[in-house]
Amino acid sequence: MPIKNVVVNCTDVQRSVEYYGKFLELPLIGEATADRAVLDAVTATVELRLVERGREASTWVGDDLQKGFRHVGFKVDRLDERAAVLKAAGVEFKLDPLDAEGAVRICFFFDPDGTLLEMIQGDLQYAAVLDEDGVAKERALGVPARPRFDHVAVTVEDRERTHEYYRDHHGFSFIGTIEQPHDPRGFSIGYLKGGDTVIEVFTYDREKSEREPQLDVAGFSYAVLAGDAAEGLRATTAPDGTRVHVDPDGFAFATR
Known part of the structure; x- marks a missing residue:
């Protein structure tokens, strides 16, 4: 069973509609209002919700040793071309395009309210395949005609505990891993697939910090x-x- 929707808080709905439409080609579903808009991300929806500017500072930080939500990922074609358009528009990047472990090309950048986004080009070549059928279904999606929602990434304390929970209650299958042998923190990534979507699970050998979800501030x-x-x-x-x-x-989630 999949991730169906990702709720992103923003301080200006129309600005965010234009951002996601221009840079990620996510069209509106229905009409946008000043308070809310829903975008079609192919395999899921992205829902933009208005929050009051400056009401409270987000406690999310761009350090993957902070547990919980890390980023939202989209599969794309022409990653370098798309990144160049973002750069020309002055969008802030966390990581410029590069070839990553697993034979994919990636980059990270921020939306107007600080939500970290990733673009990924190519099919992951897993260090270990744990569900061959799940990997085959992932690859059968093919090259996206336009950017499509792929995953939400989270940092966790115990990957097996996380796998068991999302398997037993939400139908996700642990399909494979990517290792980061050059990262001194003992970084490993596990992929939990549900439908055509993924929870990307980060684990580290280092001590991690805690964060309480904030449902009413700008960002994820x-x-x-x-x-x-x-x-x-x-x-x-x-x-x-x-x-x-x-x-x-x-990590915060609702069910539907």
């Missing part, structure tokens, strides 16, 4: 997953009244 708010949350999982409420669950690593 929560994801919407298929399936049912486990009983007893910590929960909170989004500004629109949605019941949002929090996993042991601080």
Whole structure:
């Protein structure tokens, strides 16, 4: 079962609609309002929600040793061409285009309100394949005609615990790993596939910091997953009244 929606808070909905439309070719579904817009990201939707500017500072930091949400990833073609357009527009980059482990090309950049986004070009060549059928289905999606939602990345304390939870309650399968042999932090990535979407799971040998989800500040708010949350999982409420669950690593999600 897939990730169905990604909720991103923004301080100017129209500005964000234009940003995601221009740079990631995500068209509107229906009409945008001053408070909300929904964009078609092929395999999921991206929902933009208005928050008050300067109401509270985000505690998210660009250090992957902070547990919980890390970034939203999109599969693309022509990555370098797309990155050049972003650069020409003055978009801030965290990582310029480069060839990464797994024989893919990637880059990282920020949306207008600080949500970290990734573009990925190519099919991952996993260090270890754990679900051959899942990998085959991933590759069968082919080269995207326009950017499509691929994954949400999270940092966790215990990858097996994370796998068991999202497998048992939301139908995700652990399809493979990518190792980072040159990273002194003991960095490893696991891929949990649900439908045509992925939870990209970061683990490290180093001590990690905690972060409480913030559902009402600019930036990533929560994801919407298929399936049912486990009983007893910590929960909170989004500004629109949605019941949002929090996993042991601080990743926030709702169910639908």
